[in-house]
Amino acid sequence: MTTAEHVDVLIVGAGLSGVGAACRIQERLPGKTYAILEARDTIGGTWDLFRYPGIRSDSDMFTLGYPFRPWKNPKAIADGPSILSYIRETAAAHGVVDRIRFxxxxxxxxxxxxxxxxxxSTEHGATFTCRFLYLCSGYYSYESGHVVDFPGRAEFRGEIVHPQHWPASLDCTGKRVVVxxxxxxxxxLxxxxxxxxxxxxxxxRSPSYIVARPGHDALADRLRALLPEKLAHRLVRGKNVVMGTLFFQLMRRLPDRAALALRKRVAAQLPESIPVDPHFVPSYDPWDQRLCLVPDADLFRALRSGKADIVTDRIERFTADGVLLASGRLLEADVIVTATGLKLVAFGGIALEVDGRAIEPGEQRAYKGMMFGGIPNLAWCVGYTNNSWTLRADLTSQYVCRLxxxxxxxxxxxxxPDPSSASSAGEPRPIVDLQSGYIKRAAPGLPKQGGRRPWMMRQNYLLDLADMRFNRLDDGVMRFGRAGARAGAAR
Incomplete structure (x- = not known):
């Protein structure tokens, strides 16, 4: 019989969050043992999996990057390979690589x-035991994205690809592409x-709000030329956090004015052949869905060049030569890219049990957006929807270290967390509080949040920063127990 390997903390996932979590454990709890279980054979998570043309961050790297490792690349909005190198360099510099079980x-x-x-337990029969389980695998499936079974799909004579599994051999040179x-x-794309x-x-089928911003941060470039590296990084990071939080709050409080301002900015960059309405007038308010970031206005440059255009319509079916629309128009294509969204999954698809009781993810209430009522010594690392993922991921890792x-x-x-107190937090709401189609489809199987603290997942880094760093751990909801006492009896 093989003896299980035991560690104090077991991290699941060696992507941006998992590597950051390992660095925080080493920094804050140097005596703790830990290991990282990674399903794939390499470091990087999202930034290694997605390899479609042009892949990049939609957050600035001063906030998407780690606070303890300054971002040195001149690009504030970085491409995927640069982010992947940054994650791997961080893992190597902090000695994390040797703790990963690929x-x-x-x-x-x-x-x-x-x-x-x-x-x-792992897929191939390995067994580990740990005191604390920290899930850093995000909330979307690595196996496949959301695939729509369009009528006539089998009739199309060209190539159909989903961005999550982009073929390395695909060459679109000289071809007609429909995204x-x-x-x-x-x-x-x-x-x-x-x-x-x-x-x-x-x-x-329906438009999104799109915001153009420079790919370089001019203030960051000036500060990095004048100040020590770490100080410049902290100042730029702080500036971006405050500005991002301010813009989000203004948009949510003044949605009509925000929508008008966004449409005006888009209109100023479009060619005369492409009207704002209907192509850039969403049916929802700003931040009901995440805003799309366009660095250096590259999308609008492509539209102005005539090499790209935009069509707002519904798909009737695929044909041998392209896509037939509800309006009767045929979009001829050699390649069709179905950028139809992700498939969300809770807890990385791991089957959880507590004292023999199976855990149904969709029935769980999230405590501070990271732990769950009645589930001991487990945290799930998820980021913000209105700001950089790493801002919340790093706060969660620091909170785990405090615990x-x-x-x-x-x-x-x-x-x-005591699940009985969740009943006073109001009606359950999706933990990912956006109106995007792929999120709505997955909502029944994802954990829920309440309408009041600590069962509410706030989309506000500044408030969370104060809460997770300074508020009491024994807040009347979090219970503590010793070995041998069942989770429900914790005090």
């Missing part, structure tokens, strides 16, 4: 109150493909 896809995890530990979608992936394709059409230090100092074996 090819270890976690299938199930079971908590025992008698032993105060998790037993974690189906209006989200961040579509607005990234169109200008990237337009440089070589004969023509690219972005086909959308572990508290357990050690008080002689406790585990901590668990």
């Amino acid at each position: 090819g270890h896809r976690v299938m199930r995890a079971s908590w025992s109150s008698a032993d105060a530990r998790w037993t974690v 189906i979608g209006s989200g961040a992936t579509a607005v990234t 169109v200008p990237a493909l337009a440089s070589d394709a004969s023509h690219v059409t972005m086909l959308q 572990l230090a508290h357990l050690d100092s008080r002689g406790f074996a585990y901590c668990v």
Whole structure:
């Protein structure tokens, strides 16, 4: 019988969040043992998986990057390969690589109150035990994106690809390309493909709000030339946090004026052949869905060049030669890219049990957006929807370190949010509080949040920063227990 490897903290996922979590554990809890289980054979998560043309961040790298490792690249809005290199360099510099177990896809995890530990099983039969389980695998499936079964799909004579699985051999040079979608992936693909394709059409059922901003941060460049590296990084990061939070709050409080301002900015960059309405007039308010970022206005440059255009219509069916629209128009194509969204999954698809009781993700309430009522010593790392992912991911990792230090100092074996207090937090709402189609489809199977703290996931970094760093851990909702006591009896 093989003996299970035991560590204090077991991290699932070696992407941006998992590497950051490992660095924080080493920094804050140097005596703790940890390991990272990574299903794939390399570091990088999202930034290694997605390899479609033009892939880039839609957040500035001073906030998407780690606060403890300054971003040195001159691009504030970075391309995917640069971000991947940054993650891997961080892992190597902090000695994280040796703690990663590649090819270890976690299938199930079971908590025992008698032993105060998790037993974690992987796809190929390896077993680990840990005191604390930290899920840093995000909330979308790495297996496949959301695939729409368009009528006539089998009739199309060209190539159909989904951005999540972009073929390395695909060459769009001189070809007619139709990109189906209006989200961040579509607005990234169109200008990237337009440089070589004969023509690219972005086909959308409904438009999204789009914001153009410079790919370089002029203030950051000046500060980095004048100040020490770490100080300049902190100042630019702070500036971007405040500005991002301010713009979000203004847009949510004044949606009509914000929508008008966004449309005017887009109109100023469009060619006369492409009207704002209907192509850039969404049916929802700003930030009901995430805004699409266009660095250096590259999408609008592609539209003005004539190499790309945009069509707002519904798909009737695919044909042998392209896409037939509800209006009767045929979009001829050699390649169709279905940028139709992601497939969301809770807890990385891991089957969880607590003292023999199966955990249904859709029935769980999230405590501070990271832990769950009745589930001991487990945290799920998810980022902001209105700001950089890493801002919240790093706060979560720091909070996990605070919890572990508290357990050690008080002689406790585990901590668990009391689920009974969640009933006073109001009606459950989706934990990912956006109106995008792929999020609505997945909402029943994802954990929920309430309408009041601490069962509410706030989209406000500044408030969360104060809460997670300084507020009491024993807040009357978080319970603490010793080995042998069932989670429900924790005090």
